Amino acid sequence: MKLYYVTGNELKIKLAKKIFSKYGIEVIQNDMDPPEIQSLDCKKVADFSSSYAANILNERVLKNDSGLFIDALNGFPGALSKFAEDTIKSEGYIKLLKGEKNRNCHWEEVLSFAEPNSPPISFTSITKGKIAEEVHEGRGYDFDKIFIPENDTRTFSEMTEEEQINCFNTNAYEKLAEYLKKNY
Amino acid sequence: MKLYYVTGNELKIKLAKKIFSKYGIEVIQNDMDPPEIQSLDCKKVADFSSSYAANILNERVLKNDSGLFIDALNGFPGALSKFAEDTIKSEGYIKLLKGEKNRNCHWEEVLSFAEPNSPPISFTSITKGKIAEEVHEGRGYDFDKIFIPENDTRTFSEMTEEEQINCFNTNAYEKLAEYLKKNY
Numbered sequence: 396m397k398l399y400y401v402t403g404n405e406l407k408i409k410l411a412k413k414i415f416s417k418y419g420i421e422v423i424q425n426d427m428d429p430p431e432i433q434s435l436d437c438k439k440v441a442d443f444s445s446s447y448a449a450n451i452l453n454e455r456v457l458k459n460d461s462g463l464f465i466d467a468l469n470g471f472p473g474a475l476s477k478f479a480e481d482t483i484k485s486e487g488y489i490k491l492l493k494g495e496k497n498r499n500c501h502w503e504e505v506l507s508f509a510e511p512n513s514p515p516i517s518f519t520s521i522t523k524g525k526i527a528e529e530v531h532e533g534r535g536y537d538f539d540k541i542f543i544p545e546n547d548t549r550t551f552s553e554m555t556e557e558e559q560i561n562c563f564n565t566n567a568y569e570k571l572a573e574y575l576k577k578n579y
Numbered sequence: 580m581k582l583y584y585v586t587g588n589e590l591k592i593k594l595a596k597k598i599f600s601k602y603g604i605e606v607i608q609n610d611m612d613p614p615e616i617q618s619l620d621c622k623k624v625a626d627f628s629s630s631y632a633a634n635i636l637n638e639r640v641l642k643n644d645s646g647l648f649i650d651a652l653n654g655f656p657g658a659l660s661k662f663a664e665d666t667i668k669s670e671g672y673i674k675l676l677k678g679e680k681n682r683n684c685h686w687e688e689v690l691s692f693a694e695p696n697s698p699p700i701s702f703t704s705i706t707k708g709k710i711a712e713e714v715h716e717g718r719g720y721d722f723d724k725i726f727i728p729e730n731d732t733r734t735f736s737e738m739t740e741e742e743q744i745n746c747f748n749t750n751a752y753e754k755l756a757e758y759l760k761k762n763y
Contacts, residue, residue, distance in 0.1 A: 430614065430616045430627065431616060431617045432614045432615060432616060432617065433615045433616065433617050433624075433658075433659065433662070435662055435665075435666070440617075443614065468666055468667055468671070469665065469666040469667075470666060471662075471663070471666035471667050471671075472662075472666075473662075473666075474617075475617065475659055475662055478617070478619055478655075478656075478657075478659055479655070481619075481653065482619070482652055482653040482654060482655035482656075482657075483652055483653075483655050483675055487652070487655075487675055490674050490675050490677065491667055491671055491674050491675065493674065
């Protein structure tokens with residue numbers, strides 16, 4: 396079985412190839428840029444884009460979508476994280492949570508699989524964490540400077556890239572690979 | 580000439596009918612719900628949706644998109660205003676701007692016109708204002724409780740609905756009507 400993973404992210408391709416190859420599934424990168432719809436919900440965003448790409452490419456397609464969900468902010472910024480990162484930046488989250496005791500948040504990654512003219516199916520990985528009390532400078536994106544993963548006291552910006560990658564839950568990939576193995 | 584205005588907003592339909600009828604253009608409401616793409620830019624969002632709807636309906640279509648742009652927050656929340664309103668609410672803007680002297684902002688409305696299989700054309704109305712120092716309770720949406728239009732000292736929430744409507748710049752409608760009259 397052959398899957399076209401529609402993403403420009405090399406790390407995602409590497410991860411998908413590593414996991415799916417164990418199940419005899421070939422992953423091929425595709426650099427199509429399908430539209431992403433407005434929603435806080437990563438599943439809705441990924442499902443729309445995977446279906447769109449599957450219909451255009453006439454192939455079996457994978458599309459992921461991810462975002463930061465902060466409990467005390469009703470899930471903001473969710474699937475729209477990159478726009479918050481571009482505008483209010485990590486300092487914005489700190490201001491929004493000033494005096495707030497509930498710092499719980501999670502990073503969500505949805506992996507959606509679609510075939511032409513069929514409803515998509517998706518699986519979700521959740522990485523729990525807390526929002527730091529202040530911005531911690533270091534490597535990585537703005538988000539990395541405020542996210543403290545569960546069972547650690549450091550923000551991602553204070554870790555090596557490898558340490559950070561190991562903190563992320565990626566079980567959506569295994570769950571999807573098992574589903575495909577069973578049903579195709 | 581006949582235009583299908585793709586919106587569920589009765590006030591927008593009323594306004595469009597009032598202005599376009601002066602130019603001999605008939606406006607018909609259509610309740611299609613085309614996808615809206617992720618962007619801070621109302622023009623990009625409106626243009627994608629108007630083209631999409633024009634191609635599906637095979638008709639000439641109008642689609643609007645609007646949002647709040649706060650200067651000191653790099654234009655946040657822009658075309659994604661409704662998601663900020665649903666999550667961080669008006670209190671969120673006040674927190675993000677705490678201690679900030681530059682309270683300038685504007686409300687932008689883009690009106691996009693599309694024909695099947697042609698690039699869309701759009702016009703923009705800008706209503707300037709300032710973000711209040713605190714939330715002012717009253718009528719209206721969350722946004723109305725913090726937006727003080729230029730040449731006034733009250734937030735929209737402290738005005739009657741009619742007073743608020745009169746504060747909005749709607750010249751995108753006239754500009755588009757003139758363009759259509761000239762070119763069709």
